[in-house]
Amino acid sequence: MIVDFLNTVDSVLYYPILIIVLAAAGIYFSIRTRFVQIRLFAEAVRTLIEKPHEAGGVSSLQALLVSTASRVGTGNIIGVSTAICLGGAGAAFWMWVLAIIGASSAFVESTLAQVYKHRDRRTNGCYGGPAYYIESALHSRWLGIVFAVFLISTYAFGFNLLCSYNLQSTFETYSFYNPSVTPWIIGVILAVLVGFCLFGGGKRIVKTTGILVPVMGLFYVILAAIMLIAHFNLIPSVIVAIMQDAFNFQAIGGGIAGSCLMYGIKRGLYSNEAGVGSAPNAAAAAHVSHPVKQGLAQMLSVYIDTLFLCTATALMCLVSGVPGTAENAGAMYVQQAVSTTFGTVGPVFITVSMTLFAFTTLLGNLYYVHNAIAYINKKKMPGKATMAVIHVLCSLVVLFGAVTPMDACWALADITMGGMALINLPACVILGGVAIKALRDYEFQRKQGRNPAFIARRIGLDAEKLDYWHHKERDERE
Incomplete structure (x- = not known):
């Protein structure tokens, strides 16, 4: 009954509400920015090689890697395979559409995070995100708190519950797997490791996995490339099958909740998080001369997340010839492929890849949680006793995620993530004019051959109301 209820809420939330x-x-931002996601693609690549604007600061590339690390993970493997198994091959196409349209939303939310970010006086760094631009620009701290609560629900509960389930599901293919025992064993081990790291230990574990994950990610891409080369002759027919299924409107109309369209949107959003409001938290940390650079x-x-990694998984599964069914949905489909x-x-x-991806994703998710908790607690972390209780609860979520049914895990993650998007995207639409003006200012300076520098009054903002840029302008005058 609980799973059915969650699936009902999930279906209504995404269709018709969230899909609209x-x-x-995405379309609004694409038109207003004149399709910045396509028009300035080369410029976006160029910004990655720039050094941080302040000595010792976080560069655009470093902030990109942080946000990409949070996006890249179990969703690129299991999320894609689940979408294909349950929705059909056409789900891959709708992931591509969501990525291209959603990239404009990602640009706007990250540019806004840069404009309204705050300076950390203690470390001389900077921080921000949707909660901060909602409070600063919309003058609504209560809505910022609601967003932070949804973020905590998503990353401490929904995503970590699902991440733990996804990890244990990779063991189903082995003969030693016992559905009554193995998930509990994996859940306990994972919960203990996460708890150990959260309570200040395991620094070497975190450092080691931080090194291994990019390496495993590279090997995963190589593995996918080898499979695609081995089945090169099948790729054209697979592309045709994807397009035919994507535009099978009779099948979509017959049951849109379980169609390739809906699964493509759900799993695509879970994977790339465009417009959800998570990446801006990492984007705000970058030290750049102009907010648009980080956007x-x-x-x-x-x-990178969707058009590259998700596509690699989708094509790898489809060219293998292994049929995707409800029975092998998830890790098993990829492993069979x-x-x-x-x-x-x-x-x-x-x-092995999923184990490393899942572990670093769990810890990365809790980094966002800590930032949201600090926001709610008036920009400072709670006491040690309160944080200890929070860390124990987070570890228990990881434990129970391993033994929770797949449908419940996906539905909870979809619902909490959808709540974030329904707060963040309307806020971005209301504040979108700021990002558009910042983009025009950036392009104007680039046409003049200058390295764009942000001055608030050029886009009609009062620098004194922008914590970071006010202090930056004052320091430069001095």
């Missing part, structure tokens, strides 16, 4: 909001916001950089993160080329080594590699 996502499409309307352009974060736009690329959506492309790679085994057609790599034998028994393939599934083991997926399990």
